[in-house]
Amino acid sequence: MKYGKIALALMVLITSIGSPAYARGADDTYKVALLLWGGTDGFIAQMTAYGYVEGENITYLYVNLQDVPPEDIQTEYEKQIQAMIDDGVDVFVTETDTDAVNLRNLVGTEIPIVFARSDDPVATGAVADLVTPGGNITGTVTNRPHERRLQLLTEIKPSTKKIYYIISTYALGAEATLQQVQAVAEELGVEVIPFTAAMSPATFSVDPASWTELIQNMPEDIDWVFMTPFVFLDPQETAELMALSVERGFGLAYIIDQPVPGYLISYGPSLAASSGQAAQTVDRILRGASPAELPVQTAENFLTINLEAAAAINMTIPEAILRQANMIVRPGYFEALATPTPGS
Known part of the structure; x- marks a missing residue:
């Protein structure tokens, strides 16, 4: 399956809606790293609906491990993530809370991380609480x-x-x-x-x-x-x-x-719908909200x-x-x- 094949390249590594009022100012370009191995279309479509246009006020960053030998993936992944940090990435978006926790272990607790899907982010240690996550990670939980x-x-x-x-x-x-x-x-x-x-x-x-x-x-x-x-x-x-x-x-x-x-x-x-919910959370963070205070959203099944x-x-x-x-x-x-x- 395409879904699984793309996913495993990363596996080994580890609420208001409207036009955005940019926290940095209207002329600034945001940098959002998309580590969404299930697809980015739903996320980007929702961000576009919020007024973020790639090449104008937002730049999307990606990890590329396509031709990397399996034994070198971890090292190359860390290298590319560090390059994003050096480039001033504003938010990381991951597929799941498992990915988010592994990423936090790598990048620390300063840069916001938003996960698109999770079964139980409290159990994984991604957040302290669904209402008040309390750290640099928040996102969307599946509805059991x-x-x-x-x-x-x-x-x-x-x-x-x-x-x-x-x-x-x-x-x-x-x-x-x-x-x-x-x-x-x-x-x-x-x-x-x-x-x-x-x-x-x-x-x-x-x-x-x-x-x-x-x-x-x-x-x-x-x-x-x-x-x-x-x-x-x-x-x-x-x-x-x-x-x-x-x-x-x-x-x-x-x-x-x-x-x-x-x-x-x-x-x-739905991969597209839950990624769209992640975009809503990212929008709020880019407008100045703290992930520590953004409640985890609930996805529809x-x-x-x-x-x-x-x-x-x-x-x-x-x-x-x-x-x-x-x-x-x-x-x-x-x-x-x-x-x-x-x-x-």
């Missing part, structure tokens, strides 16, 4: 999507008994989220079987040895595989998981609203149902679930995306 996703799995398949819950070693605060999910599972009479997958800095995906262990430990009678943040698969791992899903008849559940081939359900925040994936494992989606879906993926959707349009 993992718990609701678990509930949705039992509504889609009422006979659900076992869920294989995959955790990444990179994700801070994963244990706190797991405890919340297990509490809901206990109420629903469902067994959540966690497996912690090690990420490989060489392949930017689950380490081969860890992947083998993940498959070997997968119960034969699971109903679902439940992905969590920072679990990324290489093409071979993805193909093997898809084949097992069809062979054994279990569904796959993804972490954001983005439709993904083979994944029956995707439930969570969205539901995507993939009927093509459901058909592959002979699962019928209840009408009540389809009515809740923000997006329904029908057979042929992904093939159409891959087919060039005339003149393209």
Whole structure:
């Protein structure tokens, strides 16, 4: 997946709306570092709506690790971050609170850092409190999507008994989220079987040895595989998981609203929308607000149902679930995306 491939280049490293009244003065150019490996379009579009025009009153800075050997990524990343600091960066924007905490360890506590998504920023140590973050980090928290996703799995398949819950070693605060999910599972009479997958800095995906262990430990009678943040698969791992899903008849559940081939359900925040919320926070900081006093915002969750994936494992989606879906993926959707349009 493009999302995961871009993401892992960084994995190894670690409320008012309106025209901006610039804290520095109308002629100054702000410098905002975008460490958003899930895409920057939503963030930049919202900043543009607030009156920030690239090349006029704002400059966006990026980390480029495209051709860097895996063994040199950490050093090159730190070098580029330091160059941003030397260049006078005003705000760093990260994909998640895990990224923000790792970045704070590198840049210190003076430069504001805004994260676009988090499951529990208090648990990760990104903020002291959701209302009063108390440091140089603030951002947007997801609205407990993992718990609701678990509930949705039992509504889609009422006979659900076992869920294989995959955790990444990179994700801070994963244990706190797991405890919340297990509490809901206990109420629903469902067994959540966690497996912690090690990420490989060489392949930017689950380490081969860890992947083998993940498959070997997968119960034969699971109903679902439940992905969590920072679990990324290489093409071979993805193909093997898809084949097992069809062979054994279990569904796959993804972490954001983005439709993904083979994944029956995707439930969570929108990358574009939550990045837009991060832009709102950055706007306020550029106008003089302190991140220590900016409450963490809450992202909206969205539901995507993939009927093509459901058909592959002979699962019928209840009408009540389809009515809740923000997006329904029908057979042929992904093939159409891959087919060039005339003149393209």
